[in-house]
Amino acid sequence: MMEDNYKIIQNMNNEAANILENSVTNALLCKSSEKKSLECLSYTEKLEYLLEIRKNAATFIQVQYRFRRMKRSAKFNLMVLRVMKARKAAAKMIQKYIRGWLVRNDLKFIKGIDQKKFIVWRHSGKDVSLIGSFTTPPWEEEIKLKYSKSLGKFITTILYDRQIKAGTYCIKFIVDGAMVCNGDLAVSQDISGNYNNVIGVNDDAKKLSRSISVRSFMGMGAVDSELSKHIVTQDSQSPILLTRSLSGNLDSPRGFGVVEDKKSKSPIYLIMSGSMAAKSKKKSAPLTSQGSADAYFINEELQSFGVADGVGEWATYGLDASRFSKELIRYCEQVLIETLQSEWPSIEFCDLLEQVVWEAYxxxxxxxxxxxxxxICRxxxxxxLSLGxxxxxxxxxxxxxxxxSAVYxxxxxxxxxxxxxxxxxxxxxxxxxxxxxKGFSTLIALLKRTSQNMNDSPFDGETEMIPxxxxxxxxxxTDGLxxxxxxxxxxxxxEQVLQSYDQAQQIADVLARLLVERAVQKGWDxxxxxxxxxxxxxxxxxxxxGKLDDTTVVVAIALSP
Structure with a gap:
């Protein structure tokens, strides 16, 4: 590079010398045309001519040198751009083919399998396996989970690989030699005080059943601190899923969730109250429940309550929108009384609620x-059980x-x-x-245009268990609130009601009424x-x-005996 620059400068000096010679000659010719000879020029005039010529030569050298350097630099930059473009194309090819092949190779053991059939451990650990009540014999076989680098999770497809009967099973994870529960799955405690994860397998090609969704939450106090010793979560804010208490023999997949004897006293009981207001036609109109499509019941003896929100749009098709919701609530309470007053059921309460709703429906x-x-409180x-x-x-x-503070x-x-x-x-x-x-032609026209299967099932509802x-x-x-x-x-x-009242029944009565009033006021804004x-x-x-609507509120205060 140095030699090239030297040659360029040498060539430019030669060109400058030629220019100098030509300039002097031209100057002399110019002077001679004015009938002045070289000898007639003074020393100062000769020096001025010389300086002007040197200035022109220097300018020429600068212009030519910079132009050639810029030209060479442009060629170099063009080459750099082409190299960068080639590198980018190569990177895309690597991402598309090489990395894609690595990912496919990493995940080939789960290719074509529904993710609902996986049992996953997404927390920390180097070696993860599980044991459970679904093996033969139960709790004896240790099943290794395979780690996927691309997903960053340990996965097993045991539910897909084996002929496992539909049912509810207990499992436990072994992480680096320690037996722990997975905070992402439902957790329950057996009669021996051991915590286990609980999974449900249905008949649909060995797929995990709908989550039981029975939860604990922040602020549980002693319950949280006890569970945290046995359960691994992604971080301290992760919710812990709880199932119903286990009882019976864990070797049996159906041996869990049996309700205790009905004579046992509940350590918590509810003081309840309710209030309801129909959608008013005027802002100044007094609140009344007449004409509301909502319905509710409160049964303190059963420690149970229910709320239903009838879909008011059916009134535009000639139906009384309140009749369905009122029948639903009445039959729910009736079936619940019949069930609990008969021989005490040997099923878990969330399952009991599903059966009650199904029979009422x-x-x-x-x-x-x-x-x-x-x-229901027990x-x-x-x-x-909530649907909608x-x-x-x-x-x-x-x-x-x-x-x-809201804990759930x-x-x-x-x-x-x-x-x-x-x-x-x-x-x-x-x-x-x-x-x-009978005059319901618009209703029938609607039904003919839409699917006959317009309703959801009681078993589509979310069942919850909250400590x-x-x-x-x-x-x-209802949604009016x-x-x-x-x-x-x-x-x-x-909080305002708590500052003004001390008795639980007063708090429940006033709070239910105030919430309905405030919701209606907001609806008119x-x-x-x-x-x-x-x-x-x-x-x-x-x-x-706001949204003008029928509004129903039930307030329950939890107290110890």
Whole structure:
């Protein structure tokens, strides 16, 4: 490179010398034309001519040198760009072919298998295996989990590889020699005090059944601290899933979830109250339950309550939207009484609630549809079944003070925005002509345009098991409450009531009434960014203000004997 630069400069000097000579000659010729000879020029004039010539030569050298350097630099930059483009193309090829091959090779052991058939460990560990009650003999065979580098998880396809009968099984993970439970799966304690994960296998090609979704939450106190010794979660904020208490022989897949003797005293009981208001036509109109499509029941003897939200849109097709929800609630309470007053059932309470709802649903005669929330308190736990957007929230006092925090919020089920899961009873095709003759032609036209399978099943509901502590406040309601009030709004009203009242029954009565009133007030506020408006925005719809609707609230205060 140095030699090249030297040659360039040498050539330029030669060119400059030629220019100098030509310039002097031209200058002399110019002077001679003016009849001046070289001898006539003074020393100063000769020097000026010389300096001008040197200046022109230097300028020429600079221009030519920079031009050639820029040209060489441009060629070099072009070469660099071509190399970078080639490297980028090579990187893409590596990503597409080589890395893709590595990933496919890493995951070939699960190729074509439904992910619902996996048992996964996603936490830390170098060597992971599991044992369970599904092997023969139970708890004897240790099954290794394979680590996938691309997924960063340990996985076993044992449910797919073996002929495992449908049922509920207990398993436990062995991580680096230590037996632990997986916080991502349901957990239960057996009669010996041991914690185990619980999985359900159904008949659909050995697929894991729907999650039991029985949860603990932050703020459980002693329960959390005890469980944390046995359960591994991804981080300290991860929820711990609990199943119903195990009893019986773990060798049997069905030997879990048997209810204790009905004569045993519950350490927690509920003081309950409810309030309901129909959608009012005027802002100043007094609140009344007349005309509401909602329904609810409270049974303190059974320690149970239920809330149903009848779908009011059926009224536009000539149906009484309230009849279905009222029948559903009435039959739920009736079946629950019949079941619990007979021989004590030998099934777990969440399964019991599913059977109660199924039997109540079978007895309904009226046409229509409704969401449902059904709950019962037993042995310091609240067992619930929710279908649709009728929800509940559990509030807990902080360290003995009257400030509250939300420790649990039930999950709303919706097929799409403002279309919740619901139980429905619709006319069969053999009833169409009879209903048309009675004036229900618009209803029949709707049914003919849509699917006959428009309703959800009681078994599609979310069953939950929530540990309760004395002082907990359970606020349950229809979407008329939760579409207009955020959880923090509910907490604020509850704290105000706690400051003014001491008796549990008074607190429940006043809080239920106030929440209904506040929800209705929010519903009339056309500039309020309500929870309903926020959810509408998430669904890509424009909506501002509260939502006018029937509103029902049930408040339950948990107390110790």
């Amino acid at each position: 079978r007895r309904i005669v009226s046409y229509g549809s409704s969401t449902l929330l059904l709950a 042995d310091s736990f609240l067992y619930s 957007d009728s929800s509940f929230i559990v509030l807990r006092p902080r360290d003995g003070c009257k400030a509250l 919020r039930s999950v709303e089920q919706q097929h799409s925005f403002n279309c919740p899961y619901q139980l429905a009873n619709l006319p069969k095709q053999n009833k169409y002509q009879e209903l048309i003759d 309760l502590k004395s002082g907990d406040i359970i606020v349950a309601g 939760f579409d207009n009030m955020y959880d923090q709004d509910i907490i604020k009203v509850a 056309q500039s309020y960014k309500s929870p309903f408006a926020r959810n509408a925005g998430k669904a890509g719809k424009k909506y501002i203000g």
